[in-house]
Amino acid sequence: MDDSKHQLATVNRTFDILGLLRKNSSMSVSEIAKTLDTHRSTIHGYLRTLEATGFVINEDGRYRLGLRFLEFGGRIKYRNRLFQVSQSELEHLADDTGYTASLTIEENNELAIVHLAEGERSLQLGMYTGMRVPLHSHASGKSILAYSSDEVIDRFFETHDLEAVTKFTKTDPDDLRAEFETIRETGYAYDWDEQVVGMGIISAPITVEGTVYGAIGLVCPTNQLTDADQRSDLAERVKQSTDIVSVNYQYGR
Known part of the structure; x- marks a missing residue:
């Protein structure tokens, strides 16, 4: 069975973004969108959602991982x-x-x-x-x-x-x-x-x-x-x- 058929693209994309933020101290929406070859509006939606959960922090338009992960x-x-x-x-x-x-x-x-x-x-x-x-x-x-x-x-x-x-x-x-x-x-x-x-x-x-x-x-x-x-x-x-x-x-x- 091909497990990839049962994976949610939105979840995979979320972890793509989190993976980038793990490797970099902070990134802008444009930088993430360019790296993932995705529209800025799409990435911005993901980041706003992650920010609301506390797992991502927005500091003057640059995003980083939040300390919620430490918890x-x-x-x-x-x-x-x-x-x-x-x-x-x-x-x-x-x-x-x-x-x-x-x-x-x-x-x-x-x-x-x-x-x-x-x-x-x-x-x-x-x-x-x-x-x-x-x-x-x-x-x-x-x-x-x-x-x-x-x-x-x-x-x-x-x-x-x-x-x-x-x-x-x-x-x-x-x-x-x-x-x-x-x-x-x-x-x-x-x-x-x-x-x-x-x-x-x-x-x-x-x-x-x-x-x-x-x-x-x-x-x-x-x-x-x-x-x-x-x-x-x-x-x-x-x-x-x-x-x-x-x-x-x-x-x-």
């Missing part, structure tokens, strides 16, 4: 049970290592950041809650895929073009499958320069009774992971955190 995003985050049972441990991990600790989940075949806890040596790379990145380009995404079923992994490779986020991003399915095997053997994933050059990530999956629910990762400079001893120490600390969160998720309230 929705914050509510979703704080209702998430995995966040609830991991928040304090992420803070401990960030304090112990000095780096940014992250909680991530897979959603719609992308890696979504649920929460970030910053340490005193955190890299300032513009990461934020809700940010989405390709699963294959990030150690946390790889750890989640590695602990997924063979069917899930096969379907992921069959349905995705593996883009190179940087020139160091692994995009060969055979190389990634081999990496997944190593992740299952060691219990953790790591990479550097694949998402951002100069940034390394070490991550372990959160699993309960064989099901993977997400991953905890540490974001640090690349040179902290190229040294095998340092990498091993960080890996053990991350795995300790995932063990705690996994138990809390399974038995906590």
Whole structure:
């Protein structure tokens, strides 16, 4: 069945507009209309409606996203049970290592950041809650895929073009499958320069009774992971955190 036949064009157009405003700090009606190749009057109607809901703000004829989105995003985050049972441990991990600790989940075949806890040596790379990145380009995404079923992994490779986020991003399915095997053997994933050059990530999956629910990762400079001893120490600390969160998720309230 072709799902596109059952989609509402007005809803798709609304999210086209919101997507543009997400990428730009603000835009005028003319700029949006030109980008979407649509009449100004049509775009103006959409914007007036979005403005009335509070999701879009009009400032002297230029439109931007409203803080109403934070209300929705914050509510979703704080209702998430995995966040609830991991928040304090992420803070401990960030304090112990000095780096940014992250909680991530897979959603719609992308890696979504649920929460970030910053340490005193955190890299300032513009990461934020809700940010989405390709699963294959990030150690946390790889750890989640590695602990997924063979069917899930096969379907992921069959349905995705593996883009190179940087020139160091692994995009060969055979190389990634081999990496997944190593992740299952060691219990953790790591990479550097694949998402951002100069940034390394070490991550372990959160699993309960064989099901993977997400991953905890540490974001640090690349040179902290190229040294095998340092990498091993960080890996053990991350795995300790995932063990705690996994138990809390399974038995906590």
